Amino acid sequence: MSVKIIDHFLDSRLWGLIVKETRQTMRNKVLLWLLLFPPTLQLLIIGGTVDPGLHNVKLGIVDYDRSRASRDLIASITSGKVFFATDLVGDDRALGEMIEKSRLGAGLVIPSGFDRDLFRNRKAEVQVLVDGVDVFTANIAKSYLMQLISHYSPSDQAVPSPVKMQLKVIFNPGLRSSWYFVPGILGGVLTLTCTLVSSSVLLREKELGTLEQLLMTPVAAWEILLAKIIPLFFLLMFDVFLAVMIALLVFDVPFRGSIPTFCVASALYVCVGIGLGMMLATVCRTMRQAQLAAFFINIPSIQLSGAVVPYDTMPAVMQQMANFAPLRYYTTVVRSVMLKGAGIELLWPELLLLVIAIVVLWTFNLVRFRRQLS
Template sequence: MKYILRLLESPFWALVRKEFRQILRNKQLIVLLIVPPTVQLLIYGTALNPDVHNLRLGVIDYANVEASRELVSAMTSNRVFILESVPTSEKELSRQVEEGKLDVGVIIPPEFPRRLAQKSAEIQVFIDGVDANTAGIASGYMNQIIQQYNRGLAQVQTSSFVSPQVVFLYNPGLTSSWFFVPGVMGLVLTLIGTLVSAVTVVKEKDTGTLEQLLMTPAADWEILLSKIVPLVLLMMGDVLLALTLGLVVFNLPFRGNFLLFFGLSSMYLFVGISLGMMLATITRSQQQVVLTSFFINMPLVQTSGAIAPIEAMPPFFQVLSLLNPLRHYITIVRGILLKGVGIDVLWMNVLALVGFAVVLMTISVKRFRSQLS
C-alpha cells in the first residue's frame, strides 16, 4: 500500500494523468483508434488471397523400401515441397507441425509394400490448415504428385495404386480469413501504434510544450514512459475490438489462453509505440513523421507474413524477417488463436519481442534525453 501511494504521488503518475486527459480531448485521435482498425480488418479479412510455394515437408517412412523412397522423391522433385525434417515418431511430427516448423507431414505405414502388392496402399498426410490457401495448394499438389506416381506404377504392375488420407489441422474448413485476420490484427496495431505515438510527440514539439517538460521534476525515462503507458492502455481497446470482429464477423476460433494473448499483445504494443517514439525523435514535423512512418511500416508489413506467407519470400528476406517484431507477434497471435499453443511453444517469439522492446526503449530514451538537454 505504501508503494502504491508513493506511485500516485510521483511525478510519473502526474505525467500519465496529463497524457490521458490530453489524448481523450483529441477527438480525431479517438476516431483514428477506432475507425481504421475496423475498416482494415473487414477489407483485408475478406479480400486477400495470395499464392505460395516452398512448403516445408516432414516424412516418417516406416516402410523404408524402394517404393516408399521413390514416393518421397516424387514429392520433393519440384519446388512445391521441400523436405525439412525426418522425424522418428508421429508425436514428433505432430509437434513440429504445431510449432509451425512444418506445413505438411506424411506418414508411410510399415505395411506399405504389402498393401501395394495387394492393389491398394494408403499413406497419411497432415496439412497445417491455419493458412487455408497454403493448405489447399498443398492438398492439390499432393494429389497430383500421387496420381503421377500411380501412373508410373501402372506401367510396372497393373491396378496397384496409393491413396492419401488427407487431414487438415487447425482449420478444417480451409477458411482464408482465419489466416488473414490475425495477420491484419498485427498490421493494424503496428500502423496505428507507431503513427499515433510519433505524431503525439511531434505535436508537442510543434506547440512548444516539449520544452515545458524540462521544468518537471521527473527523469527523462519517466517522461517518455508516461507517454507510452496511456497509449498502450488505450490501444488495448483496439486489440479487444479486433478480436471481437474476428470472433463475431469471421467466426475465428480462440483456442488458447485469454490472459496470455492480451499480455503478449500489450508487450507488442509497447514495441510498436516505442518504435513510434523513436521515429518522433529523428523527425522535426508531423509531415516528416507521417512519411517516415510509412517508409518504415511498409517493409515491416511485407516481410511479416501478415499478407503473404514467409515461405514464398526469397531466402534473404526470410532471414531478414527475423529482425521484424511484427513477424513474431503474428506468429504468437496465430499460435494462440488457431492452434491453442502456450508459452512453451512461443517462447522464442516472446524473447524476440522483449529484446525489441528493450532496444527500442533504450534508443528512444537516449534520443529523447539529448533533445531535452
C-alpha cells in the same frame, strides 16, 4: 506497507503527469477516432476480400470430338466449383482471342479422335491453355487442371488405386482464407496505428513548443515519456481486444490457445509499436517527415511479417531481414495461439525476442530524447 507504496505513488509527479496525459488523450476526439476506426475498417476489408483460393475460373472449351468420352471429361472438370465452362467455343482461334482479351482464364481443346485414342490406345491427349499474366492463378489453375485430367478415367471403367490417401486438413479444416489473413494482419494493422499515433503525440508537443514548457518543470525525461505512453498503451490494448472480437465474431476465427499468452504477447508488441513510433518522433523533425517515414517501417514490416506472404516462401535474403522484424514474431504468436492452440511452452522464444526488441528500442529512444533535450 503496500498501501504506503501506493500512497507514495499517488502523490508522485509521475502519477500527476499520467492523469494529465490521460485526460488530454481522452479529450482528443481525433486521436480516439484514429485509434478505433481505421484499424477496424482495415481488418474488415482484409478479412472480407483477400482470398487466394481459386474460384470461378472461366474455362473455354473447344470440343472437336463431341463424343461420350469428351463430354464425360468436360463434366468431370466442371463438376467442382473451380472451373465453370462458358458456352462451347467454336475453334481454337476464337479461344485464343478470348484468352488474349482476358475474357477467359483458361482453355481446353479436345482434339477429334479423343474417344477413339482413349479406348484403343488407352491414352489420349488434350490441350490446355492457361493465361500466364496472373502467375498466381495460372499456377494453381494449371496444377488443378492437370490433376483433374490425369485422374480422369471413363466413368464405367474406374480402376481402384493400390494406395489410397486419406487427406485431412487440420487447424483450418474449411480452408477459410480469413482464418489465415485476419490473425496475420492483426499485428500489421496494430503497427500502422501504433507508429502513426504515438509519433504524432510526441511531435505535436514538439511542434507546438509545449515540450520546452514541460522541461522547465522538475520532471525527468523518462517520466515525460512514460506518462505519455501509459494512456496510449491502454487504448492500443483496447484496439487489440477490438480486433480479436472482429476476428471471432465477424469471421468465426477460433481461439484455441491460451489467453494469458496472447495478452502478454500483445502487451509486449504494443510496447514495441509505441517504441517504433517514439523512435520516429525523436528522429524526425516535422510531422510530415514522421508520417512519411512511418511507411519506411510499416510497408517492410507488414511485408516481412509473413502476414501476406508466408515466411517459408520468402527468398533467403528476405528471410534474413524478416528475422529482425519484431512483427514477424508477434504474427507467429497470434496465428499459433488462435488457430493451433499453442501456449507459452511453444512460444516463449518469440516472447523473449519481443522483450529484446523493447529493450533495444526504448534504450535508443531514451538516449536520443535526453540528448535532444540537453
